[in-house]
Amino acid sequence: MLPVINHPWNVKTSDARDIQSRLRQQVILTPLSDSIYTIAAVDVSYTRWDKIGYAVLGIFSVINDNGNEAFTIKEELIKTRIDSVNFPYIPGYFSFREIPILLPLFETISTKIDVIIVDGQGIAHPRGLGLASHLGLIFDIPSIGCAKSKLIGEYSEPGMHKGDYSDLHIKNRIVGTVLRSKEKCRPLFVSPGYKCTIEDARKMILKLCTKYRLCEPIRRVDEISKTLRKSYQNK
DNA sequence: GCGACAG
């Protein structure tokens, strides 16, 4: 699987800013396909001083129950350890930290992916190019950002029931959804990454939220990456 | 200058 976009990663934030502003023009928000069968999720866990990262790519083959819940019938996990994490975490430049870590994972697979779920923002970003958008654009694969907290934007608190939501907007532009994925839990910040609409992103994430606040694909890769880190620290 | 600030 070859990236359709190529640019340097180890750059100053001022250059990263220019790259983001340029690439955002290529982010298109077309409807997601009706037949989503293969869902990927990615996550990275770090050791205490950021030196080592454990990256996981999970590929989940799902089957829909009349469009309500998605059940995983097969999962494929790809894991990597990164011994030197270069780019620091800077809000707004998250993709320049994580994408270089995630790229090797995608090079090993041949499975066709229908959509990538990312724990981070899609277009709900100061320059319209959060990690999910950047990753989707690079591979030309539809993607969705599903963050646990807000990076930018204004919203009113959504209702307290599962599935309730409100718009996340920047100025007068709607960029995502604040979604109550579980009763009495803090909402998720869902925004389309690439080749996905705001509505399709919300519906897909809600469908993948079964018992917990986080959607199942993210929960799963989160669990795996943390387990990898802990097994390292116990040596 | 001050506050906000994905993971």
Added chain:
DNA sequence: ATCTTGTCGC
């Protein structure tokens, strides 16, 4: 993100 036990609320 990571460190870290108990504790309060549903």
